[in-house]
Amino acid sequence: DQQVKQNSPSLSVQEGRISILNCDYTNSMFDYFLWYKKYPAEGPTFLISISSIKDKNEDGRFTVFLNKSAKHLSLHIVPSQPGDSAVYFCAALNAGNNRKLIWGLGTSLAVNP
Amino acid sequence: NAGVTQTPKFQVLKTGQSMTLQCAQDMNHNSMYWYRQDPGMGLRLIYYSASEGTTDKGEVPNGYNVSRLNKREFSLRLESAAPSQTSVYFCASMFPDYEQYFGPGTRLTVT
Numbered sequence: 001d002q003q004v005k006q007n008s009p010s011l012s013v014q015e016g017r018i019s020i021l022n023c024d025y026t027n028s029m030f031d032y033f034l035w036y037k038k039y040p041a042e043g044p045t046f047l048i049s050i051s052s053i054k055d056k057n058e059d060g061r062f063t064v065f066l067n068k069s070a071k072h073l074s075l076h077i078v079p080s081q082p083g084d085s086a087v088y089f090c091a092a093l094n095a096g097n098n099r100k101l102i103w104g105l106g107t108s109l110a111v112n113p
Numbered sequence: 114n115a116g117v118t119q120t121p122k123f124q125v126l127k128t129g130q131s132m133t134l135q136c137a138q139d140m141n142h143n144s145m146y147w148y149r150q151d152p153g154m155g156l157r158l159i160y161y162s163a164s165e166g167t168t169d170k171g172e173v174p175n176g177y178n179v180s181r182l183n184k185r186e187f188s189l190r191l192e193s194a195a196p197s198q199t200s201v202y203f204c205a206s207m208f209p210d211y212e213q214y215f216g217p218g219t220r221l222t223v224t
Contacts (some may be wrong), residue, residue, distance in 0.1 A: 046212045098163065
């Protein structure tokens with residue numbers, strides 16, 4: 001039972017355009033969400049997070065939007081750069097329950113020059 | 114400040130052999146984690162340790178044991194390796210704001 005779902009295994013965009021990566025979740029008890037980026041042969045690296053009390057968080061070219069009623073979050077990258085080509089993982093947790101992150105399966109983003 | 118370090122980086126084992134994967138963090142984090150990553154499977158939690166002296170099973174604990182030796186170190190042991198344990202193993206520790214910091218990974222092949 002996948003509690004965090006990333007329904008698009010891959011995404012391809014042109015350099016300079018917007019990349020939108022989507023994530024859906026089923027557990028209404030999740031109250032914190034994170035995005036990670038992973039390059040081949042490296043460990044995942046933290047990108048951006050959002051608390052469930054917010055609907056938007058922005059950090060430079062990266063913005064995460066949270067729609068709690070739809071149990072949906074998205075990561076926007078504007079403008080996309082070739083160096084953004086990586087696998088992006090969405091993760092969620094119930095901060096009051098335990099400190100385990102629940103992970104999606106990832107979306108592979110290719111930004112074409 | 115090295116962050117999270119993992120040894121070894123690569124390992125080849127024969128079926129039935131045992132080995133211990135080492136992980137250490139220098140960020141004074143309480144919580145540490147072991148994951149495995151397989152193609153198409155994302156990151157799956159093997160074991161975690163919420164604090165020194167405690168360990169708990171994740172979603173795929175069978176065939177593994179862990180030791181939280183002290184606050185810095187969290188090791189993962191394969192007692193009798195099986196080909197199904199061929200994977201990339203990541204150790205992570207968690208900041209108070211829930212961000213996890215990952216090590217570079219150990220690539221394990223069991224033949």
